[in-house]
Amino acid sequence: MINIGGASGGAWTLPPLAEAVVDLDAIAHNTRVLAGRTEADLLAVVKADAFGHGFLEVARTALASGARWLGVTSQAEALALRVAGIEAPVLSWLHAPDEDFGPAVAARVDLSVASVAHLDAVVAAAERVGRRADVHLKVDTGLSRNGATEDDWPELVRLAHGQEAAGRVRVRGIWSHLAGSGLPGDPLDGAQLRRFNRALATARRLGLNPEVAHLAGSAALVGRPETHFDLVRPGIALYGVEPLPGRSVGLRPAMTLRSRVILTKRVPAGTGIAYGHDYVAPVATTLALVPVGYADGVPRSAAGRAEVWIGGRRHPVAGRVTMDQIVVDVGDLPVRTGDEVLLFGRGDRGEPTVVDWARWAGTNPHEIFTGIGARVIRRYLPIRSGRRSGGRERVRV
Template sequence: MIKLGGAGGLRPLAEAVVDLDAIAHNIRTLAGRTGAELLAVVKADGFGHGLLPVARTVLAAGVGWLGVTSRAEALTLRAGGVEAPVLSWLHAEDEDFAPVVAARIDLSAASSAHLRGIAAGAARAGVRAEVHLKVDTGLSRNGATDDEWPELVRLARRFEAVGRIRVRGVWSHLAGGESPGDPRDTAQLRRFDRALALARAGGLAPDLVHLANSAALVGLPETHFDLVRAGIAVYGVEPRPDLTVGLRPAMTLRSRVILTKRVAAGTGISYGHDYVTAAPSTLALVPVGYADGVPRAVAGAAEVWIQGRRCPIAGRVTMDQIVVDVGDLPVRTGDEVLLFGPGDRGEPTVVDWAGWAGTNPHEIFTGIGARVGRRYLPVRAERNSGRERVHV
């Protein structure tokens, strides 16, 4: 058992323990399923796992590219000493692109206006911008539509001719990818092929063509092309319900009991008394709440792991605390509480929490608040192919 701990005798009220060895294992597992190069998506602070620790770990495990969604994330990587190729893909058209171009960050262009902004930033930086043109193949979110794509290609070629940009990539994003035989995937692949053919006919010669997300990486090899973008799979969540590929969950979220009390049958708990004890019971107070990423929506469904058993959260989740009905278990203050973990012992997993909250694991991970400390378990040398341990 890993005790909650901290420097100077301070003990955090809650802690997310990130197993970097699991992340390295997941990268090796995913790499074994494709001949394409891997891009690890480390946006949103590495899905809540820590931007720089995750980035260093995946690069040491063999990843060639990192993916983020903002200038700030990209520049944080560079400031942290990460020199690997980085693609950043979500921007306003009037942003100042000069600093990211100067830092050798690849940028996605989803419209002609975005491409003009990138080219202007390249001119200010005095450096040619590396660009990935994004086509909307059916997600109807970011990217150029079929009608806009020809003009984006023509503009890109003009900017290439004067040395402002180089089109390194052409890419899109799947709306599905999570179900076998989904006709949306086939339709998007066809639209992507047409867009790629038009780009090449227009004089562009991208080095990297990419479409696949985590789900497509494990289940749709026809979408792999030159590069595959692994997101949630990096962190150990199986991306398709019909496939298990051997990923290891990397995060364990834990806290501890700070108060217990014995109550009679018929005792109402938390705001509104939505939960009433059916028999005499012990209640355990746990100092995590929705400010720490415990969704209010899990009330009435969620369980935590205490003393080798799942116990229900009793009543509403509040900003800073939850109450757990532990029945007759001899729970004491200081006892460990696992909100979620790998599931090896029967404890809830992040997939369980996503189900209880009616969301996806991505939201659970990224919702874990700043008050929750992060602690990192290093990559074990014997599992790292002779590489040195990852510095975090």
């Protein structure tokens, strides 16, 4: 239910039109499964509101289930974790060099440094705050996004070593990001691993002794143990999506996206449905109106392929996905207003999964998760395993 305060002091309780149900027991299970596959420490990636799952809820669950670190992209995300009372190590890694890093340094947030300009900004913040900054130097080993190039790497290392000797920073980590598949034998990953080892050797030759080296995300965690080093960074796997196609390690999808039928109508054969009449009913059929659309994260590009689960069966989305609603062709199924509609879930009953939606939309599950809009409330199922106390379901609007 959604509680809304009224202007005159009253309040209304409204049933949600759509909700994303997040099973924290699945997050806990996935964290334990992933931690069990490596000797390295686990950094749970909770950027982008934990891929749309809720970053505080996921962060606390992952830390209670075996993760030692948390990873985010921005100072804002990192500081929100600190404000919420989370004391575990947090690495933040995507910044402009003109940011004021003072708040992050004061809050003991580890900062990724990808260039001399970034290092200078972090050092300036450390001097203002009066606290040594913990940094992770990032080397670009082939993804060609963030990180210092191989040519620029020695200078960044030398300057960082000098600032470490002066007590302004501690080079706590050296890291990079893989571009390949994570499959054993992938030549792209293999080339990056060799470059990363060379960068580590250069850093140590020039006097650095980092606490952690890290390279592997979800796929390499599962598929390439030689990339694990001291820390691994699972992202999509934490949320229950198997990172290597065709290779299950026993992860459990954590999110179910569901809505309900708000109108049904019987239409004759030849009825055109939604804008443009891209879909025309081939026979007399029943249409079910579902109040979710691309403003809620249902990808418009999935039209013509997407299916949803109603009454124990899959049914096609009829016509275009619009901003606020979709129409479903349920045939002769006796669907009624109020019936549950599963857009995606675990898939164990045959319902669509987030992987199905990603395929229909021509994207990845990451985009489906993070695209779920603010109108969709998140409801949390507590951990049931006994590793953490249970409690009532929690709702975040």
